[in-house]
Amino acid sequence: MKTRTADIAVIGGGAAGLTAAARCAAAGKKTLLIERLSRPGGVLQQCIHSGFGIHRFNEELTGPEYAHRVLTQAEEAGAEILLNATVMQIDGTGEVKTLTVYSRDEGVLLIRARAVILAMGCRERCRGNLGIPGERTAGIFNAGLAQKLINEQGLLPGTRAVIAGSGDIGLIMARRLSWCGVKVACVIEIMPYPAGLSRNIAQCLEDFDIPLLLSHTLTGIYGKKRVEYVTIAPLVNGVPDLAQEKKITCDTILFSVGLVPENELSRACGIELDPVTNGPRVDSSLMTNIPGIFSCGNVLHVHDLVDFVSDEADRAADSAVAWAAGERPGEAAITVKAGKNLRYTVPHRAEAGKTNHFYMRASTVMDKAELRVTSPEGRIIFSKKLRYVKPAEMISAAFPCPEESTYTFTLENC
Amino acid sequence: MxxxxxxxxxxxxxxxxxxxxxxxxxxxxxxxxxxxxxxxxxxxxDPRRVVTAVVAADAPERLFIPVKTTAPVPMAEIPELLKKLFSMRVALPVHPGDVLLKDHPSTEITVVATGTGK
Structure with a gap:
């Protein structure tokens, strides 16, 4: 069995992994990135639409262009990228971590590194996660799978589609299908507000007069060999009102109902996960409970903009570089809690005496709001006015952190 | 009104x-x-949109090149443009930024590759 050594091993070659690898290598660390597919770039390669990089590169790029850019940065900085290689196990005990890797070209490999960055991304929730009743027939796709079929393989999934869930991938696919001659009958969303960004509602649905049915749910999927129709019903007090059930003819259903961070590897090596984000619990250096193992991007929590994924990857890389050089971060003794109107905050622990970066997601739509951070005694440590609050749009904050046992983040009406 | x-x-x-x-x-x-x-x-x-699509490569294997217009296109011209893109076959190799189509259907439209397809 071959053994390879590196200062830093990065798991996953999407936006987070490539950005982190570029930064680690640029800092002079021997960096090895492990990617299971035959080409780097992750989901960016199938996201051929534009709208990426506006914050980070001040330019509107398509997914493949963004991928090309961060890949070039990683290669030019000297990061080594191992393709067709899957990490099967992480041994995080001890100063030096060991990854067991199955490589198409090199067989079973052991990779030893002083620091590890988890950047495995996320995967789609599917029909089975929702428990939609009806037939198990052909024509049922996850939106991201349909996107891959069309944009990478030139295959159309059907002729007349219903999209379940108003997440961004579903909205983007409504436009893609329409441009490719597939009729989109409607998008249905269980919540009373859309799950995706408003620019996507405007340009992916309204441009094509595709109805968005809010507070509606799928009540059944019907068809013998192929989907023939679905039934939908409005939700009244959270329950489908079957008296108002309607039939919609279609041969294709796309599910765009959320993403789940892919943390099997993390869980198996003893990394503590947050049941709300489904990602690792981290401190403000983005280190997990296992010293020397860091996390960033969609495996940590699901982002809506790749620009923020790359920003987070930079911070994880800086922490990993310092760790590999033998520096040890100060104790992150402040417990961070999500309070009123917030679903989660990341990181979960903050370090006093320096500026910490926080990302959080609202649990509800609010018109105007104030983000407030309070101490256990009710003292306001930080506050910031927000012009709008939507669960679809991640909120960020960065401020110098005084010592406290606990910070509670809340969104207050104002 | x-x-x-x-x-x-x-x-x-x-x-x-x-x-x-x-x-x-x-x-x-x-x-x-x-x-x-x-x-x-x-x-x-004058509503305009950036159009993106994939164009088939002129190659024995199934290969598709992601493309975009370099500027927003008048919305009325999008169907004609897509029709053209879907009928094209592009010779390999292709690099990001390569111009694949010009002046179709109107003079102001330029379509470039955004990836290599590989």
């Missing part, structure tokens, strides 16, 4: 704009900054 409803896409606030158009006169309600008015005017007089 024509009436339109549009969601402003300048920032994530996503203001719901109510637009009234009478000849050249446009009134906008629901915007919270001047960018909303400019967006409304553009949308009701």
């Amino acid at each position: 024509e009436k339109f409803k549009k969601i402003c896409i300048n920032c994530p606030a996503g203001c719901h704009l109510e637009i009234e158009k009478e000849g050249d006169a446009i009134t906008v309600r629901g915007n919270s900054c001047p960018r909303g008015i400019a967006y409304a005017r553009q949308e009701v007089t």
Whole structure:
């Protein structure tokens, strides 16, 4: 069995992994990135639409262009990228971590590194996660799978589609299908507000007069060999009102109902996960409970903009570089809690005496709001006015952190 | 008088704009900054979009090249443009930035590759 050594091993070659690898290598660390597919770039390669990089590169790029850019940065900085290689196990005990890797070209490999960055991304929730009743027939796709079929393989999934869930991938696919001659009958969303960004509602649905049915749910999927129709019903007090059930003819259903961070590897090596984000619990250096193992991007929590994924990857890389050089971060003794109107905050622990970066997601739509951070005694440590609050749009904050046992983040009406 | 409803896409606030158009006169309600008015005017007089698609490679294996227009295209010209893109076969190799199509259907449209397809 071959053994390879590196200062830093990065798991996953999407936006987070490539950005982190570029930064680690640029800092002079021997960096090895492990990617299971035959080409780097992750989901960016199938996201051929534009709208990426506006914050980070001040330019509107398509997914493949963004991928090309961060890949070039990683290669030019000297990061080594191992393709067709899957990490099967992480041994995080001890100063030096060991990854067991199955490589198409090199067989079973052991990779030893002083620091590890988890950047495995996320995967789609599917029909089975929702428990939609009806037939198990052909024509049922996850939106991201349909996107891959069309944009990478030139295959159309059907002729007349219903999209379940108003997440961004579903909205983007409504436009893609329409441009490719597939009729989109409607998008249905269980919540009373859309799950995706408003620019996507405007340009992916309204441009094509595709109805968005809010507070509606799928009540059944019907068809013998192929989907023939679905039934939908409005939700009244959270329950489908079957008296108002309607039939919609279609041969294709796309599910765009959320993403789940892919943390099997993390869980198996003893990394503590947050049941709300489904990602690792981290401190403000983005280190997990296992010293020397860091996390960033969609495996940590699901982002809506790749620009923020790359920003987070930079911070994880800086922490990993310092760790590999033998520096040890100060104790992150402040417990961070999500309070009123917030679903989660990341990181979960903050370090006093320096500026910490926080990302959080609202649990509800609010018109105007104030983000407030309070101490256990009710003292306001930080506050910031927000012009709008939507669960679809991640909120960020960065401020110098005084010592406290606990910070509670809340969104207050104002 | 024509009436339109549009969601402003300048920032994530996503203001719901109510637009009234009478000849050249446009009134906008629901915007919270001047960018909303400019967006409304553009949308009701000359709406444009960046178009992206994949174009088949002229190769024995199934290979598709992601492409985009270099500038927003008048919306009325998009169907014709897509038809053309879907009928094309592109010789390999292709690099990001390579011009694959010019002046179709109108003179201001340029389509470039955004990836290699591999």
